[in-house]
Amino acid sequence: MTHELLVTNVRPPHGEAIDLRVVDGVIAEVGPALEASSPDARAMDGGGRLLFPGFVDAHTHMDKTLLGLPWYRNEVGPSLLDKIENERALRRELQLDPHAQSMKHARLAIATGTTHIRTHVDIDTDWGLQGFEGVAQTREDVKDALDIQIVAFPQSGMLIRPGTVDLMDEALRNGADVVGGLDPSAIDRDPAKHLDVIFDLAGKHDADIDIHLHEPGELGAFSLELIAERTRALGYQGRVVVSHALCLGGVDEAYLSRLIELLLENEITIMSHGPSGLRPVPSVKRLYEAGVRLCTGNDGVRDAWGPLNMPDMLLRAFIVAYRNNLRRDDELEMVLDIATNGGARVLGDANYGLQPGCAADFVLVEGETHVQAIIDRPPRSLVVKRGRIVARDGECVE
Ligand SMILES: [Zn+2]
Known part of the structure; x- marks a missing residue:
């Protein structure tokens, strides 16, 4: 009928x-x-x-939200490693259920008009595939209301935790959609090897790539160059996202122009969510006007990293505008374009x-x-x- x-x-x-x-x-x-x-x-x-x-949340972490649990008093230290270690400990202490948590997240996202999500899911040697399996169950449970793409994400490092690559490989075999990566120099301390492993996994599973890159300034820019080299060499144009790419806010104009050329040549998408803090961030407007592909997302929603984000893409658009000092209507329309069409292109939805x-x-x-x-x-x-x-x-x- x-x-x-x-x-x-x-x-x-x-x-x-x-x-x-x-x-x-x-x-x-x-x-x-x-x-x-x-x-x-x-x-x-x-x-x-x-x-x-429909709104597109192209970067979040549904497996580890604390939504619906008693308020978590956050006293985590300032560094990235403090946050990563604190999170692993809390997850054990709370015996977090990634299916139940991601369902709460999904319901709020649906209620606020999100129709597509790309979620990174932690894969590490403590947690194994629990996060992946819980979110994969949610993906199935809500499939008529929300499209969910899963990134196999080595949040605790990949090369520094032997066994992680095998788990990522297993997740990809079992239905993860995208290969994740994390700060190839700052966390794994071996950028060429880290990226070679990620691109190998992607080739093996015919999967797209989405790399968290918090590395600042010239260190991050170097990682970005290595990502672009591999994207070109392996014909991965249009299939790579670099999330955060803080380095694009921390290099001089001449270097930034060169990096933008690399992004354009290799059709690499930048995910920027208007992060809080005093660190320089990429100018969304500069990238957008240069023609760089952009998407945005809520990142971690009320989790061990912090309580500030919620699964509402209109709120996200507000935060991106606020962080980038965007005030004009045409600038805010640009942010809406990023939160809808930009994300849909990343998720590969041709019918959007x-x-x-x-x-x-x-x-x-x-x-x-x-x-x-x-x-x-x-x-x-x-x-x-x-x-x-x-x-x-x-x-x-x-
Ligand atoms: Zn993230």
């Missing part, structure tokens, strides 16, 4: 009010004064609400968008303009995933 949904009077970005006709999960028609083709069609009045394509033929993944929000919605962040009136209503008035529909 055909399933038809007609949503009338909604306002897309940059356009007049339209109607959307959805048939079997796909946008069949977009335009004024549409009519349902079947008497069984479900009709809804959009009431002039803002229409967004609001045109006929695209998957019917969209969000309705009350408000005057799309930019205003970033500032006010009202409850999402309606969230639709492949033509099904999955959330209404800020709450998931079971």
Whole structure:
């Protein structure tokens, strides 16, 4: 039986009010004064609400959120290693259940209009594949409401913890989608080997690559050059994301221009989430205007690293704008583009968008303009995933 949904009077970005006709999960028609083709069609009045394509959280960590648990008093030390070790200890102490935790995360994400997530999942020799298995179960449980891509992520280091590569390999065999990496110089202290192993794993499993790169200034820039070399040599253009890439905010203009050329030549995407702190960060606007592929995400949501992030991509757009000192409407529209289309390109969803033929993944929000919605962040009136209503008035529909 055909399933038809007609949503009338909604306002897309940059356009007049339209109607959307959805048939079997796909946008069949977009335009004024549409009519349902079947008497069984479900009709809804959009009431002039803002229409967004589904939000794309292209970088988060669903396996280790502390959402729904008693408040965790955070007294972690300042360094990256302090945070990594503290997290491993806390996870043991709490006997964290990655399936239950990632389900709580998924529900909040769906309720706020996220239709696609790429989540990094810790793989290490303490934790084994528990995180991967829990999130893979969640991916299955919510597959009609949210697309989840899993990155096999060596959060505790890879070469410095023998056995980690084998576990990553096993996760990829068992359904992880993407190969992760982490600070090849600063954590593993052997950048060429770290990257060779990652690119080997990716080639073996025909998987994309997503590397956390916090290394600052010229150290990080050197790692970025090594990533670009391997991307070119292995024909991996368009399949590599560098997450954070703090180094792009910490080199001089001449070096930055050279790095941007490398990113463009190799179609490498930069994920920037507007991190807190005083460290320099890449200028999202500089990269966007140069044509560099960009995406964003919530990173760790209320976890052992800190309590500040929540799974709401309108809040994320606000944070990216705030961190980058973006105030103009066209600048905030740029951030929305990154939080929707930019992320969808990374996740490889060719059917993403609001045109006929695209998957019917969209969000309705009350408000005057799309930019205003970033500032006010009202409850999402309606969230639709492949033509099904999955959330209404800020709450998931079971
Ligand atoms: Zn991360």
